[in-house]
Structures are given as C-alpha cells and as structure tokens.
Amino acid sequence: MSTRWYPRYVRGNPQLRIFLPDFWMIVKKPEQPLPANKVLFKVPVQMTGYDVKNYLEKIYKIPVMQVKTRVVCGEIKRAKSTKPYLIKEDDYREAIVDLPKHVQFEYPDLYGGERVKLEDEIEKIEKQFEFIKKREKRRTFSENRHNVPGWFGV
Structure with a gap:
C-alpha cells in the first residue's frame, strides 16, 4: 500500500516502526441521512474499494x-x-x-457548546471590520483636502 522506499535493514540498526500509507480518508457528512451503521468517506480516486476495506480493518x-x-x-x-x-x-x-448491524457510528460534534461563542466572535469581528472600513473612508476623504483643518468640514 505504501510506495515509500525504506532503507535496507542492516543488523544492529534500528528498524522503522511507523507505517505511513500513501492514501488519505476524510469522514464526510452526507447530504441525505444514512443509517447508523453506514459511513461516508472522501478518498482519492486511486483508492479502490478493496483498499478502503483493508485500510479500515488493518x-x-x-x-x-x-x-x-x-x-x-x-x-x-x-x-x-x-x-x-x-x-x-x-x-x-x-x-x-457498511458496518455490521451492532456497530453504530456517530459523527463527532466538533464544536459542541462553543459554536455559539464562535458565532458571537464572528459578529464582533464583522463590526470591527465595518468600523475599520468607515475609518479608512474618512481618512481617504481627508487626504483629498490638503491643509484644511478637520473642524472646517462640510
């Protein structure tokens, strides 16, 4: 499964103990809900069904x-x-x-209760961004009026 060339083993040298496969697999949440014993993965095109099965089992x-x-x-x-x-x-x-019937798969809840906090942070950052845009607009406006004091506005 791996195409990496490992150095030849010489007696007395340490052996490589890490298996690094060439393939990757991403758990993907389906658009239509699947039964609890089915899981959807995103894999590279070169990976076959046999490779997926071996990857998960081994x-x-x-x-x-x-x-x-x-x-x-x-x-x-x-x-x-x-x-x-x-x-x-x-x-x-x-x-x-497809997993056996007794095996249930639950998609992990990555954010949990932090999702609300993240949304609040996003709103706060958007407000800051709008303020920066307005300040930049005011600054460019005042650059067009050289040597005119700020109190002398229109």
Whole structure:
C-alpha cells in the first residue's frame, strides 16, 4: 500500500516502526441521512474499494461488511482574476462503508457548546471590520483636502 522506499535493514540498526500509507480518508457528512451503521468517506480516486476495506480493518481495526465507491467530478469555478478562465478542482471518490448491524457510528460534534461563542466572535469581528472600513473612508476623504483643518468640514 505504501510506495515509500525504506532503507535496507542492516543488523544492529534500528528498524522503522511507523507505517505511513500513501492514501488519505476524510469522514464526510452526507447530504441525505444514512443509517447508523453506514459511513461516508472522501478518498482519492486511486483508492479502490478493496483498499478502503483493508485500510479500515488493518489500521483502525474496524469491521467492514461492504464498500461501495463512486467517482465524483470536481467542481468547476471561475478564476478570481481579470482573465476569464475556469478552474476545475480535482476529482475524488466517495466510499460508503457498511458496518455490521451492532456497530453504530456517530459523527463527532466538533464544536459542541462553543459554536455559539464562535458565532458571537464572528459578529464582533464583522463590526470591527465595518468600523475599520468607515475609518479608512474618512481618512481617504481627508487626504483629498490638503491643509484644511478637520473642524472646517462640510
């Protein structure tokens, strides 16, 4: 599974004890809810269903019943520049992994109660940003009026 070249073992030298696979897997929350024993992963296109099954069973010791995969075409977006051209994101593969019926999977709650705090922080930062914009606008206005005192405003 790994294409890395490890140095040849010479007697007396320490052995490499870390397994670094070439593949990555991302747990993805599906748009439509899945049963509790099914999990959706985002994997590279080169990874097959057999690779996904081995990856989960050998590294994480998760019992896998079945793996279904499909290739998803990358999104096409306009470039954020003056030149009109399109940029296509890389394709990826989605793998739906069926676990045994007694195994339940829950998506992790990454934010928990902190989500409300984060939203408050975002609002506060947006207010600061608006204030900075207004101050910058006032400053550029006063730059156009050289040698005129601030109290002499229109």
